Amino acid sequence: MKERQVEHHDGWASRIGLILAVASGAIGLGNFLRFPGQAAQNGGGAFMVPYIISFLILGIPVCLAEWTMGRMGGKHGHSTPFIFREYLKGFPLKLSGTIGVMIPVMIYVYYVFIESWCLAYAYYFLTGQMSLNGSTQDEMTKQSSTFFLQLTGADANGSSFQSPIIVFFLLCVLFNFFLVYRGLSKGLEAFAKIAMPLMGICATIILIRVLTIPGIESGLAVMWNPDWSKLTQPKVWISAAGQIFFSLSTGFGIALVFSSFLKKKDDVVLSSLSSASLNEFAEVVFGGMITIPVAFLFLGMQATSFGTFGMGFIALPSVFGMMPGGSFFGGLWFLVLFLAAITSSVTMLQPGILFLEEGFHVSRRKSSLLLFLFTFFLCLPIIYFNKDFAALDIADFYIGTIMIYILASIQIFIFVFKIGVDKGVEDANQGSLIPFPKSIRFVLKYITPWFLLFIFVSFCYMNLPEYLDKMNPEVMGLLAENKGENVEDAKTKAVVARSVVIGLFLIYGFIYLLVSKALEVKKEKVIL
Numbered sequence: 001m002k003e004r005q006v007e008h009h010d011g012w013a014s015r016i017g018l019i020l021a022v023a024s025g026a027i028g029l030g031n032f033l034r035f036p037g038q039a040a041q042n043g044g045g046a047f048m049v050p051y052i053i054s055f056l057i058l059g060i061p062v063c064l065a066e067w068t069m070g071r072m073g074g075k076h077g078h079s080t081p082f083i084f085r086e087y088l089k090g091f092p093l094k095l096s097g098t099i100g101v102m103i104p105v106m107i108y109v110y111y112v113f114i115e116s117w118c119l120a121y122a123y124y125f126l127t128g129q130m131s132l133n134g135s136t137q138d139e140m141t142k143q144s145s146t147f148f149l150q151l152t153g154a155d156a157n158g159s160s161f162q163s164p165i166i167v168f169f170l171l172c173v174l175f176n177f178f179l180v181y182r183g184l185s186k187g188l189e190a191f192a193k194i195a196m197p198l199m200g201i202c203a204t205i206i207l208i209r210v211l212t213i214p215g216i217e218s219g220l221a222v223m224w225n226p227d228w229s230k231l232t233q234p235k236v237w238i239s240a241a242g243q244i245f246f247s248l249s250t251g252f253g254i255a256l257v258f259s260s261f262l263k264k265k266d267d268v269v270l271s272s273l274s275s276a277s278l279n280e281f282a283e284v285v286f287g288g289m290i291t292i293p294v295a296f297l298f299l300g301m302q303a304t305s306f307g308t309f310g311m312g313f314i315a316l317p318s319v320f321g322m323m324p325g326g327s328f329f330g331g332l333w334f335l336v337l338f339l340a341a342i343t344s345s346v347t348m349l350q351p352g353i354l355f356l357e358e359g360f361h362v363s364r365r366k367s368s369l370l371l372f373l374f375t376f377f378l379c380l381p382i383i384y385f386n387k388d389f390a391a392l393d394i395a396d397f398y399i400g401t402i403m404i405y406i407l408a409s410i411q412i413f414i415f416v417f418k419i420g421v422d423k424g425v426e427d428a429n430q431g432s433l434i435p436f437p438k439s440i441r442f443v444l445k446y447i448t449p450w451f452l453l454f455i456f457v458s459f460c461y462m463n464l465p466e467y468l469d470k471m472n473p474e475v476m477g478l479l480a481e482n483k484g485e486n487v488e489d490a491k492t493k494a495v496v497a498r499s500v501v502i503g504l505f506l507i508y509g510f511i512y513l514l515v516s517k518a519l520e521v522k523k524e525k526v527i528l
Contacts, residue, residue: 028344029114030246031283032337033312036291038243040311043230044292048284050231050240058455059244060276061440061448062408063255065415067272068428070259072419078260079355080253081515087414094519098512099407100253101355105371106399106507107252108348109378110392112176115341116169117152117313118334123168125320126331132321137298144318148309157387157492169383172342173376179346180353181368192343199339202332203286209329210294219293234458241455242401247283248276249344251408257351269432282340290333294319309389312337349375359518381503390493394500397467405456412449421445471498 039047073083080100084093124130132143153160160166179191210216230236245251255275259268295311298319320330349371356367385391415424421444425436469475473491480490 028249028340029111029118029312029337030243031279031287032291032340033287033309034246035243035283035287036295037311038239039288040292040295042233042236042239043227046227046230047236047240050237051243054237054241054244055280057443057447057451058241059248059250059280060273061444062250062412062452063248063272063276064269064428064436064440065411065424065444066250066253066255067259067268068424069411069415069419070256071262071264071266071268072424072427073256074260074262077354077358078257079351079358080257081355081519082358083256083260084414085519087418094512094516096407096410097515097519098508099403099410100256101351101515102508102511103399103403103407104252104254104348104350105352105375106378106395106504108176108345109375110382110395111341111348112172112345112375113169113379113383113392115338115345116165116172118337118341119172120151120165120168121313121317122331122334122338125317125327125334128327130317130321130327130330132318137318137322140318140321141314144314144321145310147317148313152313153383153386154389155387157385157496160383160386166383169379172345173372173379175342176345176349177368177372180349180371181364191346195339195343199336199343200282202336202339203282203290206329206333206336207286207290209325210290213294213297213323216293216297219295219297220289235462238455238459238462241451242459245404245408246400248279249347251404251406251411252348253351253407253411254347256411257354258347263431265431267432268428269436270434273434286336291316294323298322355515355518359514359521378507381500385496385500387489388493390496391500394467394470394497395504397463398501398504401463402460405452405459409449409452409456412444412452416444416449467497470494471501473498 039051069087070083073086076082076085081093081097084096084100088096121130130147132140132147149155150159151163151165153163153165182190249255255272259272262268291311295315316333317330320326320333323329352371353364353367356362356370357364362370382391382395415421421441425441428436469479471494473494476490476494477487480487
């Protein structure tokens with residue numbers, strides 16, 4: 001095959017732009033919705049102990065390893081399969097490269113739907129159409145629940161296509177691909193420089209409002225007066241580690257891809273630590289000190305009964321409905337959620353775009369169009385089969401949890417056992433404004449790989465059987481019958497769950513073929 005040169009003019013305009021872009025990708029709904037829900041259900045302040053430990057021995061080491069590996073592998077290309085070409089070959093390369101391409105693209109497929117909920121809620125609050133007029137707390141919560149289920153189509157399969165949510169979904173999809181089409185510097189980086197400060201300003205306004213609510217100290221007590229007995233439960237530790245992965249976008253492969261544009265003279269140590277710290281600040285200060293205290297103040301211990309979606313889209317809207325100026329502050333809050341969501345979803349599309357550009361030498365316009373069509377049609381089943389979030393829940397478990405853990409493990413084991421920690425640290429220190437922390441070097445060598453493996457095995461042991469049962473119509477039907485629930489609905493959800501898993505296997509096979517084909521192409525000379 002005739003050798004061609006591929007020129008990449010796109011990249012990062014500034015280091016701060018890169019930090020904001022990576023941080024904006026990590027700061028998302030996991031910070032503002034998932035973290036408060038996890039903390040509320042796992043002992044409040046006690047959850048912070050395993051959370052901080054997980055951040056130190058999993059979050060920071062994996063972030064540093066990702067950024068270092070990305071810059072090291074960037075000479076081969078800027079998509080996961082080509083970056084991994086520095087460390088792997090043959091079947092392991094194709095297997096890992098496929099996972100790296102699939103994870104961010106498939107998470108986007110269902111994440112953009114949740115993103116549209118945030119945009120819809122912001123619109124309805126700011127326009128005064130979010131009217132919860134119950135005279136009691138229970139009535140307000142019931143109205144909020146009904147609104148949420150009807151808007152999202154979670155009350156019946158197919159009802160989302162008769163809901164206004166489909167309009168907000170289309171707006172989110174179009175805006176995402178507009179930003180992607182503009183490239184890294186003019187699209188994602190430029191938007192992150194606007195969206196991140198705006199998000200911080202809006203969140204600060206809401207935080208000040210929350211802290212000035214009479215009696216808010218009782219809500220804050222839940223967050224900062226730990227229930228230490230919870231620390232004896234393995235589930236709390238596993239949940240904390242899982243939250244760190246989800247929150248930092250560790251294992252998404254996004255930081256790996258973005259840092260591949262850096263040169264040896266560019267910093268990776270301070271940049272990775274800065275983006276991780278910015279993410280944790282947003283999560284603990286804004287996510288923890290807004291959602292949890294105000295939910296417990298208005299709803300009491302009932303707040304722990306709400307799941308992630310329930311806390312964000314049922315509990316909080318009913319809380320805003322009860323507080324003075326609730327329409328304004330509710331609209332502002334969901335605007336924060338929307339900005340957090342869209343900055344994350346745009347970053348999720350970049351690895352797929354870069355793979356198409358590098359692997360098949362197509363233009364940004366064509367690669368954007370191809371990925372738009374691919375993800376749009378995959379979104380439709382998730383939206384249609386949304387009764388009780390059946391399709392979304394299964395997709396999130398296998399892609400947003402299991403595959404993320406696998407990719408994070410692959411990256412760490414490559415860094416520790418293939419590259420070698422000492423060699424990796426030496427490379428990371430080139431061009432860095434601060435040295436690679438010695439404590440993190442020790443943690444990477446002797447703790448992170450095994451803690452990562454232990455958490456993964458424990459998580460699968462505790463959670464995988466439940467999700468396997470969810471794909472069995474007979475088991476789910478029997479459980480529904482014992483609970484006095486609709487047996488046919490339960491069996492339908494099991495069939496949907498099974499179909500989603502089969503679909504994920506087929507998609508993986510398709511992407512594997514694409515990755516194999518791309519890697520077989522004669523090595524290109526990449527001009528940065």
